[in-house]
Amino acid sequence: MRLLVVEDEVDLADALARGLRREGYAVDVANDGAAAVERLRLTAYDLICLDLNLPDTDGLTLCRQIRTDPTLRPDDEVGAPRILMLTARDAVDDRVTGLDEGADDYLVKPFSFAEVAARVRSLLRRDAGRTTSEVRVGPLRLDAARFEAWRGDRRLDLTAKEFALLRYFMAHPGHVMSQERLLEHVWDEHADPFTNTVRVTVGTLRRKIQVDGETPLIETVVGRGYRLVDHGADGSDGVTAGPGAPP
CATH class of the missing domain: 3.40.50.2300 (Response regulator)
Structure with missing residues (x-):
């Protein structure tokens, strides 16, 4: 943000x-x-x-x-x-x-x-229509107050920028985010718009939230940007909201 x-x-x-x-x-x-x-x-x-x-x-x-x-x-x-x-x-x-x-x-x-x-x-x-500092999108859970994020029971080891990027994706599940929009809302005015910083950070975040055998959650939309996959509320990769029990 x-x-x-x-x-x-x-x-x-x-x-x-x-x-x-x-x-x-x-x-x-x-x-x-x-x-x-x-x-x-x-x-x-x-x-x-x-x-x-x-x-x-x-x-x-x-x-x-x-x-x-x-x-x-x-x-x-x-x-x-x-x-x-x-x-x-x-x-x-x-x-x-x-x-x-x-x-x-x-x-x-x-x-x-x-x-x-x-x-x-x-x-x-x-x-985002939430009443607590926690937000869930499918298997992802992020607590902004505690600065913690999980995929299922696995806690994610994120840098501050990766955390901010994930928070922005989770605030807009299913929306295609251009590199320009991500740069404007996740980086400050000192960011160099001519570097590949967005692509690199998205890549490292994607690798951290998806290990072997797990469903891909961040997809590249060719020519447009990136999207946090929203499969709907099917109990696995669906979108839910509200507080949840700690892992």
Whole structure:
């Protein structure tokens, strides 16, 4: 998932970005409204952490612009980003105004990073129709809160990038994902679009989730990209949802 942190306190913005990257997200940073708009015109973010007190605009104004300006949604297939407002304003009226302007959640400073991470997980799983941090697709199970993934009873030894890639595939089972879309949502702005990093990472992930005798789960769609196979709810490679017992 690709996140944008919009925060004018540079140290706080960098700390949030580092923490969210450790959680497996691709994160870009903007320290003012103008930089945020520039990034939003080019990148379809899944979630925005938005400070209300920016040096060149009010965060409420930017939130309203994100919700109403179609040029800030470069990929309509992905849909509008979730917005988590970060602010020192703790009055009820401020929170109500923020939510009315289009924010999905509101977090008052000072806050712990653990709470930020939990709010981000909660907002991102709304689009997938889930109520817990765990998601299942056929024999695959992924717990974003614990940063763990399994195929059946076999725990998968994944790097942070492989985990992020699998999480994105599992959020869109059965959908064909182009290399460009994967690069935009799993990697950050520092990724080189002219390298074969997507192909290599998909290849290593595919080898880790499929050992000898196991059904292939990630297939290549020639000329279009990759797809996490969705066989339907047949009890083996079907799509299920909700919490499950630990392996």
